[in-house]
Amino acid sequence: MALEAKNLSFRYARNLPWVLENRSLRVEEGERLGLFAPSGYGKTTLAMVLSGYLQPTRGEVLLDGKPLPMTGVCPVQLIYQHPEKAINPRWRLRKVLEESGQLDEAVLGAFGIEPAWLDRFPRELSGGELQRFCVARALMSGCRYLICDEISTMLDVITQAQIWNVVLSEAEKRNMAVIAVTHNRHLAQRICTRTVDLSE
């Protein structure tokens, strides 16, 4: 049971340089992996290929030995770096959450999502508040692999600790794997069981 990237290469167009070259990676179920690299090294691209948003130019992504499912809710969920760009600006937040299933009161409570926020539009909330919705909707989908692309860099440190504590306890409960992209080594030390540096 693992998510595997085999000899991945990716470029955005034929005349552009390779962003990923011959990259292999294996994440076991229940494992928490930290990914490091300077900005511009293809961390976000790798996250998008692993979660099926981009097709690799060469190589393949395998979930338990099979390609990612093309229908239904993807068991690999990605949380983006910029919540303000990951939420439909014309949907009220209730609809944003309901897209991924029944509202889970326990998850909402753990993230401190106020019932009043559900009737607001995304532009009426701060970045930190929106990111809680992004994490909550990913967890509500019942995913098995959660890829967190710098999800807490725009949050204050108390909120960061709150969100990560919820994610870690959920990961423990359902044996979910977490791949955390971050620049913060102190944070990675706290949350990860293993780290990989893409620039090495």
Add this chain to the structure above:
Amino acid sequence: MEAKHESLLEIHDLSVSFRMYDHALEQHDLQVISDLHLTVRPGEVVAIAGSSGSGKSLLASAILGILPGNATVHGHLHYKGQQLTPERQAQLRGTEIALVPQSIAYLDPLMKVGRQADGHRRPRPTEKRRKLFARFGLPEQTENLYPFQLSGGMARRVLVSTALITDAKLVIADEPTPGMSLDQALEALTLFRTLADEGRGVILITHDIDLAFAFADRVAVFYAGTTVETAPAADFRTGPEALRHPYSQALWRALPQNGFEPVPGFQPYAGNLPKGCLYAPRCPYRTPECEQAVPPVRTVRGGEVRCYHGA
């Protein structure tokens, strides 16, 4: 100028509220910033730390006069001793006061980033901009790329360049470092430090507070739309025993390297603020007094704190 102004920017009793619709045509005012004080002197980096949604970015917008139409601003806003009126703000922003915006969505998606950073200035500051890009480690061909072709950290470095290219006397950097690696973040902060050492003022709004503590002169801590503590950055480097407000101490303890312990509870929602101290519902030291009235600002050991018990 003859008169020597002690401070570059002075803010007293600032409040910002938004007019919101309830249902049909009924409206109410939602106060999101209240009784806020902040002073920036030339040659100084003032870091603003605090919870997400505590009004840090709104303060930046209020200084620049770019709040949306349904916002009302009250209080004293003075730049170089003169009141900041909407006309003056329009004159100053982009020339005297520069902003590094918080979201990379502020980049024009249809414009190559090089030209975008140059802006409308004539002659084009191309040379200066290339030097800035090089200093931030952006490859030479970056100037011909569109924002969607950049990674998060690269876009952030372009945004910082757009502000540094001006000769602004006051730079407001709204979370300039997320997405940057540690080296790049340090480079950006070193640049802000240099700007301040040249006699300008820098407001650094950030969540990378461990970095801010190292580069700033003073730190203002925001909570629920007001300043709870303003203290020399050295106190934050020392640790919680040197800090005055329980929320500042909680921030320090929540850093991954210092324990990673979140205090329970959440910041109160604007419009549903407690009657007394805004932090009282989460505060371990609260007394009945705290729930009665908002504590006044007191000066304790060279810092300002809004707490009855801070010492």
